[in-house]
Structure formats: structure tokens, C-alpha cells
Amino acid sequence: MAYKKCCNFIIALLPLFFGGLIYICFRSENLLLFSWARFFNINFSLLRQVNIGDSIISSYIIYNLPHGLWVLSGLLLLKTFIQNDFLLLFYSVIFIVMSVFYEIGQFYGIIRGTFDILDLITIVIFSSLGLVISLKRSKT
Secondary structure, three states: OHHHHHHHHHHHHHHHHHHHHHHHHHOOOOOOHHHHHHHOOOOOOOHHHOOOOOOHHHHHHHHOHHHHHHHHHHHHHHHHHOOOHHHHHHHHHHHHHHHHHHHHHHHOOOOOOOOOHHHHHHHHHHHHHHHHHHHHHHHO
């Protein structure tokens, strides 16, 4: 049982890792994420040499995909630690609503950041994926 929980935990962290990697490689160093790197004197210059071009797909990967990956990771982490299906669904819905309201808060200027409809679409897609995976894994 502990082995399965450990594997689920590692799998849940993978989308978080890849979303962070996208930020490190392609996003502006002025973002809050990089302040901790400067604090610990971490240099990401080698990773920042990656170039994926300038297209609609690369723009989606850089600006929208990380949000979806982080939502997916959060939902999979909930599944790792919550075994009761009702509680899992309850906390998953709260997590999804918070993610959606975070983006909507940017639209209304309540939360700092740039509103993007593609972020909302990505949240819905990755939330659905996370729920399907969580609910399917709970049946096995």
C-alpha cells in the first residue's frame, strides 16, 4: 500500500515539475517563481537556451499549459492523500473552483496577472482529465 501511495505521489508531482520546467525555460525572469531561485543563487541560464519557436502552439505551451499541468498535479495529489471518494470529489471541486476564480479574479483586477480565456479552457480540460484519472484510479 505504501509503495502504491509513493508511486501515485511521484506521478502527481510530474505535471507540477513539467509546468515549472516550462516556466524556467521560457518565461520572464521577473516572475515571482524566479525570486526563490535568486535567493538560493540558482542559475537556470543553461535551461533558458531552449527555443521552441514563435507559433500559436509554442505560445500555448509557454503561457497556458503550465496552469493546466498544475491543476492536474493538484488533483492527482488530492487523490494520493484522500481515499474517501466523497471527500475526494468535494475537495477536487473546491480546488477546481479556486483555480477558475483565480483566473476570473485576474479579469476583474482582484488578482494580479493577465486574464486569458485559454487559461480557463485549459483549466476545464485538465480538471476533467484529473477527475477522470482520480475517479478511475479509485475504482481499481
